[in-house]
Amino acid sequence: MGFPVRIILVLVTALLCTGAPAQESPEARYPADTLNEGLGPRPDDLDLSTPRAAMRAFIEHGRSERFEAAAHVINLSDIDSDKQKDKALKIARQLYQVIDRRVWVDWSGLPCPSQARSPASSIPL
Secondary structure (H helix, E strand, O other): OOHHHHHHHHHHHHHHHHHHOOOHHHHHOOOOOOOHHHHOOOOOOOOOOOOHHHHHHHHHHHOOHHHHHHHHHHOOOOHHHHHHHEEEEEEHHHHHHHHHHEEEEEEEEOOOOOOOOOEEEEEEO
């Protein structure tokens, strides 16, 4: 399976997972102390408090061509932390291009702050 096909499958899976209504069970979300350790510190202006905020941040950073910041929204845990920085920029740019060209995001389907049950300091996954 080619890389473009895999990135589209990852995107569709991510959108389906985040597009679901907020789960009531505590197992639906869990706080993570760190995400993408290989990328370094997360930018201060990156809001990952809810799926909607994370998607908005990714789109805004993509439009501004700040793919280094946008990469922090993507879960790169399947990539060794020492290789994340090298691959993250390319993945973030490609994902943004797919979303920008092909995907219509139904923002109303993504949980907003009033639906999020995790503390602002945790990273919803």
